[in-house]
Structures are given as structure tokens and as C-alpha cells.
Amino acid sequence: xxxxxxxxxxxxxxxxxxxxxxxxxxxxxxxxxxxxxxxxxxxxxxxxxxxxxxxxxxxxxxxxxxxxxxxxxxxxxxxxxxxxxxxxxxxxxxxxxxxxxxxxxxxxxxxxxxxxxxxxxxxxxxxxxxxxxxxxxxxxxxxxxxxxxxxxxxxxxxxxxxxxxxxxxxxxxxxxxxxxxxxxxxxxxxxxxxxxxxxxxxxxxxxxxxxxxxxxxxxxxxxxxxxxxxxxxxxxxxxxxxxxxxxxxxxxxxxxxxxxxxxxxxxxxxxxxxxxxxxxxxxxxxxxxxxxxxxxxxxxxxxxxxxxxxxxxxxxxxxxxxxxxxxxxxxxxxxxxxxxxxxxxxxxxxxxxxxxxxxxxxxxxxxxxxxxxxxxxxxxxxxxxxxxxxxxxxxxxxxxxxxxxxxxxxxxxxxxxxxxxxxxxxxxxxxxxxxxxxxxxxxxxxxxxxxxxxxxxxxxxxxxxxxxxxxxxxxxxxxxxxxxxxxxxxxxxxxxxxxxxxxxxxxxxxxxxxxxxxxxxxxxxxxxxxxxxxxxxxxxxxxxxxxxxxxxxxxxxxxxxxxxxxxxxxxxxxxxxxxxxxxxxxxxxxxxxxxxxxxxxxxxxxxxxxxxxxxxxxxxxxxxxxxxxxxxxxxxxxxxxxxxxxxxxxxxxxxxxxxxxxxxxxxxxxxxxxxxxxxxxxxxxxxxxxxxxxxxxxxxxxxxxxxxxxxxxxxxxxxxxxxxxxxxxxxxxxxxxxxxxxxxxxxxxxxxxxxxxxxxxxxxxxxxxxxxxxxxxxxxxxxxxxxxxxxxxxxxxxxxxxxxxxxxxxxxxx
DNA sequence: AAACCCCTAGCG
DNA sequence: GCTAGGGGTTTG
Numbered sequence: 105x106x107x108x109x110x111x112x113x114x115x116x117x118x119x120x121x122x123x124x125x126x127x128x129x130x131x132x133x134x135x136x137x138x139x140x141x142x143x144x145x146x147x148x149x150x151x152x153x154x155x156x157x158x159x160x161x162x163x164x165x166x167x168x169x170x171x172x173x174x175x176x177x178x179x180x181x182x183x184x185x186x187x188x189x190x191x192x193x194x195x196x197x198x199x200x201x202x203x204x205x206x207x208x209x210x211x212x213x214x215x216x217x218x219x220x221x222x223x224x225x226x227x228x229x230x231x232x233x234x235x236x237x238x239x240x241x242x243x244x245x246x247x248x249x250x251x252x253x254x255x256x257x258x259x260x261x262x263x264x265x266x267x268x269x270x271x272x273x274x275x276x277x278x279x280x281x282x283x284x285x286x287x288x289x290x291x292x293x294x295x296x297x298x299x300x301x302x303x304x305x306x307x308x309x310x311x312x313x314x315x316x317x318x319x320x321x322x323x324x325x326x327x328x329x330x331x332x333x334x335x336x337x338x339x340x341x342x343x344x345x346x347x348x349x350x351x352x353x354x355x356x357x358x359x360x361x362x363x364x365x366x367x368x369x370x371x372x373x374x375x376x377x378x379x380x381x382x383x384x385x386x387x388x389x390x391x392x393x394x395x396x397x398x399x400x401x402x403x404x405x406x407x408x409x410x411x412x413x414x415x416x417x418x419x420x421x422x423x424x425x426x427x428x429x430x431x432x433x434x435x436x437x438x439x440x441x442x443x444x445x446x447x448x449x450x451x452x453x454x455x456x457x458x459x460x461x462x463x464x465x466x467x468x469x470x471x472x473x474x475x476x477x478x479x480x481x482x483x484x485x486x487x488x489x490x491x492x493x494x495x496x497x498x499x500x501x502x503x504x505x506x507x508x509x510x511x512x513x514x515x516x517x518x519x520x521x522x523x524x525x526x527x528x529x530x531x532x533x534x535x536x537x538x539x540x541x542x543x544x545x546x547x548x549x550x551x552x553x554x555x556x557x558x559x560x561x562x563x564x565x566x567x568x569x570x571x572x573x574x575x576x577x578x579x580x581x582x583x584x585x586x587x588x589x590x591x592x593x594x595x596x597x598x599x600x601x602x603x604x605x606x607x608x609x610x611x612x613x614x615x616x617x618x619x620x621x622x623x624x625x626x627x628x629x630x631x632x633x634x635x636x637x638x639x640x641x642x643x644x645x646x647x648x649x650x651x652x653x654x655x656x657x658x659x660x661x662x663x664x665x666x667x668x669x670x671x672x673x674x675x676x677x678x679x680x681x682x683x684x685x686x687x688x689x690x691x692x693x694x695x696x697x698x699x700x701x702x703x704x705x706x707x708x709x710x711x712x713x714x715x716x717x718x719x720x721x722x723x724x725x726x727x728x729x730x731x732x733x734x735x736x737x738x739x740x741x742x743x744x745x746x747x748x749x750x751x752x753x754x755x756x757x758x759x760x761x762x763x764x765x766x767x768x769x770x771x772x773x774x775x776x777x778x779x780x781x782x783x784x785x786x787x788x789x790x791x792x793x794x795x796x797x798x799x800x801x802x803x804x805x806x807x808x809x810x811x812x813x814x815x816x817x818x819x820x821x822x823x824x825x826x827x828x829x830x831x832x833x834x835x836x837x838x839x840x841x842x843x844x845x846x847x848x849x850x851x852x853x854x855x856x857x858x859x860x861x862x863x864x865x866x867x868x869x870x871x872x873x874x875x876x877x878x879x880x881x882x883x884x885x886x887x888x889x890x891x892x893x894x895x896x897x898x899x900x901x902x903x904x905x906x907x908x909x910x911x912x913x914x915x916x917x918x
Numbered sequence: 919a920a921a922c923c924c925c926t927a928g929c930g
Numbered sequence: 931g932c933t934a935g936g937g938g939t940t941t942g
Contacts, residue, residue: 113929117931123930146929146933167930200931214931903925 105132108167110156113145114212116200121192122155124162125170135170138178138185140211142171142285149285151212153203155185174288179476180206181495187527188491194526195912196891197516205516206491208472210290210465215283217254219270221245222277238269242278251282290465292473295366298339298350298359300332312356319349326359336361367470370458379451380564382419386412389558393420396534396556397427397498402525404505404550405538406799407560408569409768410735413538414444416560417501418451420536421482425455429498429533430481434520436507438462438486439706440730444503448484459485459492487512487520490527497531500524505537505546506761507729511915519913521546540768540799541761544810545817547803563771570739570770570777572763572795574786582782586682587674592740592780593686599778600687600719604737608722609766610679611746613696614638617673619646619657623666628658634867640698641677651869676723679742683720695723695730728766735772744783744791751864752917753815756790760802763794814856816913820883822890823914825863825875826897828906835860837897837906838874844896845878848889855880855889864918871907877917887912 110122125143127135135141135154143152149171161167180188184206192202204212221242244260245252254270273279300323304313313320322343326334339346353359382390393403393416407413421431433448435441438460448456457471457480474480476493483492487510490500502510502521510520521537528535537546537555550557563569575591582589587610588596599606618636619628628637630648637646637655645654660667671678680694693709700706706726712718714734727733747759763781770777783791793802811818824845826838838860849855859876866872876893880886890910901908 108930111930113931115931117929119927120929120931125930143930145931148932150931162930165930198931899926 106135106157106159107132108158108161109135109141109154109170110158111141111143111152111170112155112199112203113143113150113152114140114200114204114207115150115209115214116198116204117145118198121189121199123152124158124165124167126161126167128169131170131173134173134176136178137182138180139176140174140179140207142174142213144168144171148217148283149215151214151288153180153207155189174211177477179211179472179493181476181493183495183497183530184491184493184527186530187523190526190530191516191518191523194887195516195518196887196894196910201516205488205518206493208290208465208468211288211469213286213288215285218251218282218284219245219254219257220251220280220282222279238273238278241269241273245279251284254281290469292469293366293368293466294363296336297333297362297364298326298336298353299362300326301357301360303327304356304358308356308358312352312358316349316352318343318345319352322346322349323353323358365470365473367474368464368467369470369474370463370467379418380412380415382415383412383562383564385560385562386416386419386564389416389560390419390423392556392558393499393534393536394423397424399532400529400534401556402528402535402537402549402554403556403558404542404546405536405558405560406542406547406550407538407540407558408563408797409540409765410563410565410567410771411540411560412564413503413560414447415564417503417536417538418447420499421452421501424498425452425481427498429496430478430483430494431499431501432489432492432494432497432524432527433482433484433501434489434503434510434524435484435486436504436509436729439700440726441503442707445484448482452482455480456482456484457492459483459489461486461488490520490523497527497533499533500528500531500535502535502537504539504729506539506541506543506757508758508915511913513916517909517911517914519915522913541764542799542803544757544803544807548807548817565771566774567735567771568776569797570767570779572767572779572781572797574791574795575780575782576786577782577784586685587679587742588682588686588740589782592742592782595738595778595780596683596686596720596740599738600690602737604775605713605716605718605772606720606738606740607727607733607736607766607769608679608683608720608740608742609725609728609762610674610676610722610742611724611762612673612675612743613677613698613724614647614649614675615641615677615681616671616675618671619669620672621661621664621666621668622670623661623668624664626661626663627672628662628669632867632870633865635865638675639671641681642698650865674743679722683722687720690719691717692720692722693718695721695726697724697726699723700726725762727769728762733769735777736769737772737775737777739766739770739777739779741766741779741781741783744781745785748785748788748790753810753813754915754917756788756806756809759788759790760794760799760806763791764797764799767794814854814879816879819854819879819881820886821914822878822886823875823911823917824878824890824893825873825909825911826860826901826906827871827873827909828901828904829871830904830906831867831872833904834872834874834906835862837901837908838876840900841893841897841908842876844893845876845889848892849878849880849885852880852882852885854882855885877914883912 188202192199424431457475502524505521549555616639633650644657647654676696748755767779770779789805826834828834842860845857856879860874863873
């Protein structure tokens with residue numbers, strides 16, 4: 105029973121990881137590692153997580169006592185705590201930020217200081233000196249009629265320091281300052297269940313029930329229920345004054361009320377599948393993973409689309425569960441992977457907890473608790489589910505491990521796949537990474553033997569892999585076809601005539617990329633960002649895809665006044681219009697971020713598609729990535745070069761992945777699918793190898809290229825970005841950071857610094873962005889250099905409202 | 919001399 | 931992250 109607790113405050117205090125508090129006698133034994141507590145921090149009170157216990161305070165420190173306990177059992181297991189501490193260290197973030205990611209901001213609270221106005225005899229009984237500030241404060245409080253947060257007063261009177269005035273007001277008893285605690289935004293909900301304890305004997309029958317029809321009815325209702333129980337809220341709905349009836353039944357010991365927690369469990373569509381028989385290939389993969397279950401090991405499962413990877417996960421997890429251990433399954437984006445999730449639910453039922461960003465805070469908290477208490481032994485979810493509080497983990501699965509959505513793009517910029525591997529190491533369990541198109545990072549580990557390389561080269565379906573044809577657009581006029589070549593148009597027509605379904609992939613939403621004037625050459629740009637506005641034809645607007653600004657499409661050029669505006673570059677809306685005019689009788693649907701803004705529309709479209717009620721489905725990578733999109737007979741990749749044109753060394757890798765994924769949709773039943781890829785660069789390795797279904801060939805060429813240019817995975821990368829309203833200052837600070845980076849890496853001949861340079865989008869929401877990149881073969885050096893550079897400009901940045909962020913192993917180079 | 923402002927250490 | 935308090939600067 106420890107008398108002292110080490111805690112980490114939430115939200116993060118950058119420099120603080122551990123503070124020690126005395127545990128009051130009454131809370132001894134209850135304060136355990138992994139519970140939330142409220143502690144005094146300076147003049148305020150905040151939520152903190154207990155990260156350790158001690159019998160003695162640290163030398164020379166007097167510890168204040170902690171105030172209260174927020175959980176009756178740990179919500180973060182010790183090994184997860186270890187992972188979070190690693191995460192903070194590796195990604196150069198405050199520990200409190202990493203902890204907040206797991207715990208969730210909705211579960212934290214802190215106190216706020218409020219100013220209370222005292223009843224004054226005469227408001228203008230002239231204060232000692234004619235003080236304008238004091239008058240304004242009093243007026244403000246009088247108007248509010250209730251205590252006002254101190255910060256709100258400071259803001260309203262437009263000053264930062266009102267301390268002295270306020271101090272004197274407190275001393276003279278005009279006001280007082282109170283410290284009030286807000287309730288956490290999420291609480292545990294409780295419910296009362298009434299259970300039949302025994303059946304009445306004759307005496308009770310006649311005395312208690314016979315003459316009381318309400319009591320009688322309620323009791324009979326309970327007896328008829330499964331488990332002879334019902335919740336109080338159900339009873340209240342059915343019987344008026346249920347509470348009184350229950351009370352008298354309870355007095356006679358016929359029933360008993362049990363207070364229990366109510367769980368807000370997200371409802372998932374569950375489809376029951378008969379578990380299919382495993383192919384020998386699948387079986388040997390399952391055997392290999394099970395054989396690795398003794399300890400930490402990373403396995404890369406490289407399996408083509410429709411090779412039955414999900415079934416492998418399910419079987420392996422069955423095995424893990426039978427040994428009394430838990431499992432963690434990561435999927436890229438829940439909205440696109442409903443079917444995978446549904447299969448887990450169908451197989452394992454309530455043992456599955458679901459974690460993703462679309463849950464309400466209440467649902468998330470309830471799923472979190474189900475996992476933390478071992479009621480749910482399998483957690484399935486997107487990126488942040490890698491932090492699910494499962495203890496005694498037996499397996500971690502990362503499905504579609506190459507997917508970019510595993511990288512968090514703000515706050516703690518962690519990579520969920522890499523974090524999963526570290527979690528496996530900490531927990532001593534295997535980590536299974538699955539993909540048809542592995543990231544080059546993982547593939548290299550596998551071919552060099554650090555990961556066990558498992559393969560599923562064949563489909564489980566009778567249908568052979570699709571035939572992929574490359575359409576060379578060079579020298580072709582595709583404007584007439586609205587971006588579609590004659591060959592693709594012909595194929596779409598034929599497929600429709602044959603009653604086949606067609607999938608068209610174009611990775612750009614909106615109607616057109618930009619609006620330009622052929623009179624003066626002007627491109628219409630966003631006023632707050634340095635990007636062209638995208639044309640949206642559905643509501644005839646121009647939109648900025650970065651700040652979401654919208655304005656109507658002008659009829660004339662705002663610069664030269666000519667009626668000479670034309671749309672430049674093909675988007676999904678325009679493609680939709682083209683297809684509709686091409687096949688007036690066809691049922692056409694579009695899936696992209698704009699079309700799925702309405703909740704439920706995505707699922708609706710996919711259901712219609714699955715039922716064969718849609719002939720042509722077109723869209724962005726949503727249709728490429730979606731596990732939910734079943735096979736088709738024709739797939740068209742409208743602009744395969746789009747992802748190659750991005751100034752990012754991973755462009756080729758992404759292009760290969762997208763083409764392979766969307767091509768993987770082709771083929772249904774026993775029909776071999778046909779895939780047409782439109783491109784100006786048919787000989788590019790990413791496109792040529794994707795067409796040949798040759799991942800390994802592509803990976804070898806691409807790795808050689810990366811080696812030549814010293815890019816990851818052969819080196820490790822880091823990025824530091826400076827953002828602020830003052831362009832010159834941003835650039836200067838970034839240059840200063842770059843110098844600090846050079847200095848920090850001087851000892852390493854391979855250490856390379858690139859920049860400072862304006863980010864690809866130099867300005868977003870009126871804030872300028874500059875960045876600098878570093879590369880070295882040593883990850884530790886990259887990280888220490890980033891930390892050094894950040895602290896070199898931190899104080900200058902803080903005072904001039906400039907943001908500095910660092911990214912370890914960045915994925916997006918923009 | 920008093921009021922104001924900016925900075926930054928320290929929070930247990 | 932927030933805050934109090936130090937020290938430098940402005941103001942009457």
C-alpha cells in the first residue's frame with residue numbers, strides 16, 4: 105500500500121512527465137497504476153494518470169496530496185503505459201499528449217477560476233481611485249449575473265494582466281475568486297436491473313400479489329423474461345409506478361435490484377458467414393503464425409486480393425483466444441472496412457470491441473472499459489485502436505499495413521503500424537502485417553529476414569486474377585471523350601451491353617481541378633491558401649480543398665472581365681456527367697468525399713451496388729480501398745499518372761498500390777475481370793509492374809532507386825515545419841532550425857538536411873508554411889536533431905505565435 | 919514612483 | 931498548458 109503516486113498530468117505539460125503526490129489515507133490501495141486522479145497543479149486542479157507508485161517522496165520534495173480518484177479500476181494497463189511512454193519519446197511528443205490519445209480528452213477535466221461579484225451596497229460608492237478598469241469589470245459581472253471565468257474577463261476588457269486590479273478588488277471584498285471543477289464530458293452510465301429471486305409461496309401469493317394487480321402484472325412480466333430480469337427503465341415504460349411495485353416485491357425478497365453499468369455499444373451490421381474451409385496455403389500461414397505465438401515476432405503476410413487474408417486472421421485469433429489471450433486488429437478506415445469488422449462480430453460476438461473516431465465519446469468510453477476489464481478480448485479499430493487497453497495480448501494484426509491512414513497527421517504524429525510492432529515487442533506477442541502491396545519498409549524487413557515472410561499468391565475464389573491492359577494516351581485525343589479514350593469508352597459500352605458492372609477510378613474529387621481564363625491566363629486561387637479553387641458543379645461553387653472556403657462560380661473573369669473561363673483538369677463529378685451522357689440508360693453512382701458527406705449514403709450506395717442496382721460506380725480511392733466493394737467485370741483507371749505527379753518520393757509506391765487495389769476488384773464469380781489503365785507513362789515501373797501483377801519486381805526496382813537517392817526505407821527521415829502569419833518570420837525561423845539541424849548532425853557524414861523551403865502548399869488559411877527535411881541512416885540521430893532544432897527556435901516561435909511541429913518518419917511530404 | 923508589459927521558470 | 935512573479939520599460 106503505497107503512500108505516494110507518480111502521475112502525468114492530462115492535458116500535457118510539455119516538460120513534465122512525472123510529478124509525485126501524497127496519497128491520502130482514505131485512498132491508499134485504491135490509487136493504482138493506470139487510474140485517473142484529480143491533482144492540484146499550481147493554483148489549479150487537473151486530471152492526471154497514475155503512472156507509478158512509491159513509498160517515499162523523491163529527495164527534497166514535499167508532495168501535495170492528490171485530491172480524488174476518478175476510476176475504481178485501471179483504465180490503462182501497465183504495458184500500454186510503457187508503449188505510450190515509448191511513443192512520446194520516439195515521436196518527440198509530451199508524454200501527456202500520448203496518454204491523452206489513449207484516455208481521450210472527454211475523460212479529463214480541470215478547474216477554472218471564476219470571479220464572483222459580492223453584493224455591493226452602492227456600486228459606484230467611488231472606489232479609492234477613479235478606476236476605469238474596475239468599473240468595467242464590475243459592469244461585466246453585474247451584466248452576467250453569475251460568476252465569470254477569469255480568462256473571459258481578461259479577454260473582454262482586452263488585457264492580459266488584470267491581476268493587480270483584481271487583487272485589490274479581492275482585498276476590498278468587492279469580488280472573490282473561486283476555483284470550480286468542471287465535470288468530465290463523459291461519464292459512466294448506470295442502470296438498475298430487477299431480477300426474480302424466488303417464486304412466491306402461497307402466503308405471499310395471497311398477501312402480496314393477489315390483491316395488487318399492478319404488482320402481480322409486473323412480477324409475471326419479469327418471470328416471462330429471459331433470465332427472469334428486466335431493466336428498471338423497461339419496467340418504467342411498461343408499468344406506471346413501477347418503482348413502488350419493485351420496492352414491495354424486493355421487501356418480500358421475491359426480486360432483487362442490481363445496479364450495474366450500462367454500455368453504449370456501437371451497433372454494427374452483422375452478417376453471419378459459415379466459416380469457410382481453409383485452403384492448404386491458408387492453413388500453413390495460420391500454422392506459421394500460431395507457431396510464432398510464443399513471443400515477439402513480426403510476420404509479413406503478402407497475399408493477393410481475395411487470397412483470404414481475413415479468414416487467416418479470424419482462425420489465428422480463435423487459436424489465440426483459446427489460449428486465454430487477447431487480440432488486437434487494426435484496419436485502415438472503419439467506414440471503408442465495414443465488412444471486415446462485421447465478420448469479426450459475426451465470428452466472435454460480444455468479445456469484440458470496436459474503436460474508431462466516429463464513436464461518440466460515451467460509446468468510446470464504454471468500449472474502452474469493456475476492453476480494460478477483459479469483457480471484450482478482441483479490439484478492432486482504426487489507427488488509434490493500437491492503444492486499446494487489452495492486457496495479456498496474444499496477437500496484433502495490422503490489415504492493409506501499407507495504408508497511409510495509419511499515420512497520424514497532427515498532434516502526436518505516430519504511425520500505428522510501427523507502434524503496433526513496438527507494442528508486440530513490449531507485450532511479447534507476434535505482430536502480423538497483411539497486405540497485397542506491402543510498404544517498402546515492411547517488404548524490405550521481410551526479404552532481409554527480420555520479419556517472417558508469408559505469402560498467399562493465389563485467390564481463394566475460382567476466378568483467375570484480372571487481365572490488366574495499359575492504354576497509352578500519348579498522341580490520343582481524349583478531350584472529345586471527356587477524359588476517356590476510345591478504347592475505354594468502347595469497353596464501358598460493351599460491358600454495359602453485356603449487363604456487367606463497371607468501376608471507374610479517378611483520384612480527384614470535384615468537377616474540375618481549377619478554373620482558368622483563356623483571355624488573361626488567370627487561375628482562380630483561394631484567397632486564404634495558395635492553391636487553385638476546385639470547380640464543383642453540383643452546387644455550382646468554387647471550393648478550396650484545404651480551408652473549405654466556398655464561393656459561387658463567376659460568369660466572367662474577375663481580372664480581365666472577359667467571358668472566357670474554362671474548367672481545367674478532370675474530376676469525378678465531370679466524369680460522372682461524361683458517363684451519364686455516354687450511357688443514358690445506365691444507373692450511375694459516384695463515391696467520393698463530397699458524395700458521402702451525408703451520413704449513411706456510403707452504405708446505401710454500396711448496398712445498391714452489391715445488389716446489382718448500379719451499372720457504373722465511379723469514385724476516388726474510396727472505391728479502390730473499400731473492402732466493401734465486391735467484384736466487377738470491368739475496371740477503368742482513368743488517370744493513372746495523377747499519383748505519380750505528386751512531388752513525393754513515395755509517388756510510385758502509391759501508384760502501384762492504387763492500381764493493384766482497384767484492379768483487385770475485377771473478377772466476379774468465375775468471370776475473369778478486365779482492367780484498363782489509362783496513362784501517359786505506360787513504361788513507368790509502377791504501372792508496368794502493376795499491370796503484370798509483379799509486386800516483387802516493382803519493389804526491387806523501387807528500392808534500388810531509393811538507395812540511389814538515399815530515401816527511406818534505406819534512410820530514416822524527419823521533418824520540421826514552421827507555420828505562421830508572418831511569411832518572413834516563418835522563413836527566418838525555419839532557416840534557423842535548418843542551421844540547428846546541420847549542427848546537430850555534423851558528426852554523421854550521411855546526415856543530410858534539405859531546406860528550408862516553402863511547403864508544397866505554401867499558405868493554408870492565411871498561415872505560411874515552411875519546412876526542412878533531414879535524412880540519416882540513424883533514426884536516433886534524426887530524432888535528436890529534430891528535438892534540438894525545435895528547442896532552438898521554440899521560445900522565439902512562442903512569443904511570435906508561430907507553430908513549430910516535428911514529424912518523425914513523415915509520410916506526407918507536403 | 920507607480921503602472922504596465924513581456925518573459926520564463928516551475929508546477930510535486 | 932497555465933500562472934505568478936521577476937525585471938525591464940513606459941508613464942504621469
